[in-house]
Amino acid sequence: MHLPFELSPDQLAAARRDIEAAGIVIVGGGVITFEDDTGVEKYFAYAKAAGMPLIAIHTDPKLLPRIERFAKQYDIKVAIHNHGPEDKHFPSPYDALPYVKKLDARIGLCIDVGHTVRTGTDVVRAIADAGPRLLDMHMKDLRDLTAKGSQCIVGEGAIPIADIFRQLGTMGYRGYVNLEYEIDADAPLPGMKQSFAYMRGALAGLAADGRGRHS
Template identity: 55%
Template sequence: MKDTFSRRGFLRTGAAAAALTAVPLSSSAFRATSAKGAKEPIRLGLASYTFRNFSRAQMIGFMKELSISDLNAKDAKDHLPMDPQGESQALADYAAAGIKLHAAGAIYFSKDDDDDIRSKFEYCKRAGIPVIVAGDPAPNVLPRIEKFVKEYDIRLAIHNHGPEDKIWHSPLDVLKAVGHMDARMGCCIDVGHTVRAGTDVVQAIHAAGPRLFNMHMKDLTDFHEKDSQVAVGDGKMPVREIFEALQEIRYPGYVDLEYEVHGDDPMPGVTKSYAYMRGVLAGMK
């Protein structure tokens, strides 16, 4: 696929085009207000896993089309290579495109080993990334990881993966494990996996409070079926209630779209998802 994209090719459906033009795309951050005054902004970002089948250059082109400039980068394709030289080139490309990296992951900590853990913190330190989204750290490894969290002052956000996850089904499982640890040990709430685990996602946000460091947004038509993922707004996810809960806890992080279906042609669903979320946020003013 070419690395350049036309607006006509991008707006593939009339519905998506109408949704996009309904809300200004000038910024990925929106500030909603209420009678009580100004609220924390809800900042929309992108999980690079969404474009796992596309190169970094292609993803940058997509992000420009989407007016999204904040990225949760993963070592998928060439999005953010683990090797220092490849990482340096990726960072230069993102800087040139005006894209900022606010998180990395999911990163997996499969070894209870200082050298392995340090290499992943160094990876994020080189990129100036303040949050590691951790995939599957074993509970017995958390004290060792905590040591590096303190040394590097990089927050760890454990990502729950629903019923299939052997350990971290729900954000509540994460909170039980890290509640007594350093305040920089927390969670990344994946809303889709959370509801499939039978957990109320709005209640989970309130339970996490200051230990919530990242959000992965998606939508499902069936909260019991992993394969029912659709564009945000086409399913049952309580998106407005999620945004309101984030404002109530004064969440300072990003809501990253992680669109995991239609990997070879994600843009129609991605476009529709951002248009819907921007519409919800505009309606909260």
């Protein structure tokens, strides 16, 4: 859902009440682009009023010290979102990881699996190397690991979905895996349902495999 940045604190609070009354849990927001020094705090105030415990962001590395300051002040987690070969700052998780390791623990990564594989990066290894700095995940699938336009229903492409979940389980990941379904704009629900069904099936298979090995 979309909550415009221009909403007042009262409007954001009202929207938050409506969302929560519908039984929807707000787990985060974004991707928010921080373009200059002057706009940093307004996005944190927006996120706080909307009840977002985490924001996924895109920014210039030079703004990270100021972003860190407000992450502490507002006690909001900040996850740097990698955006593939077109991203001049953070194409892959490995481009952001050296920065976040120097910052407060509330600053980490939002690994977008589709954009990650398009850089030629081993996404499972990147997840493992991120470790506790992995705060959020954007899940999708691609038929062609080099082509942004090849997105498909999760499970019908070439991204190693089960291996991703296996690694997340191995490392005790406690964040969210958010489906980012950017196709079938006129009728996305069928494909979204199939994607969720595939992911739940992958998780069930991993759980059954774990029980089998410990029986």
